[in-house]
Ligand code: ADP
């Protein structure tokens with residue numbers, strides 16, 4: 516199932532992420548596509564906030580993964596920008612996050628591990644719209 520949203524501010528993008536977070540159970544994986552500055556980390560922050568995480572969410576570019584506990588498990592926010600290829604991701608231990616039963620994983624730069632995503636992955640794509648603050652968000656759920 517494919518759904519499309521148009522947002523005109525970071526807060527609106529966070530609200531779309533929050534709507535999705537409210538329907539999400541542990542064991543879910545999100546592949547978050549979009550160019551640099553598209554709004555992937557803004558989306559992750561809105562998602563985390565909706566899970567009840569009060570810690571600020573920032574880009575885990577240097578650490579690759581940030582882990583946040585929430586009421587129902589763990590929220591894993593990954594940024595694979597610095598991962599060169601799927602083998603490097605496997606060496607890093609990406610499986611733990613792709614198949615985390617008690618966690619929700621949200622992965623920026625998923626193209627780095629193209630082919631490794633499980634069938635239940637939700638694909639999110641964020642693109643710039645016509646004007647400055649505009650974004651078009653496409654969410655594709657499996658099944
Ligand atoms: P990414 O993680 O995709 O590289 P960020 O989320 O770090 O991008 O940054 C997105 C930038 O775009 C932020 O500076 C944010 O304020 C700005 N922005 C402007 N409009 C929007 C919008 N509608 N949704 C999300 N971010 C927006």
Ligand code: MG
Pocket residue numbers: 555556574594623
């Ligand atoms: Mg980012």
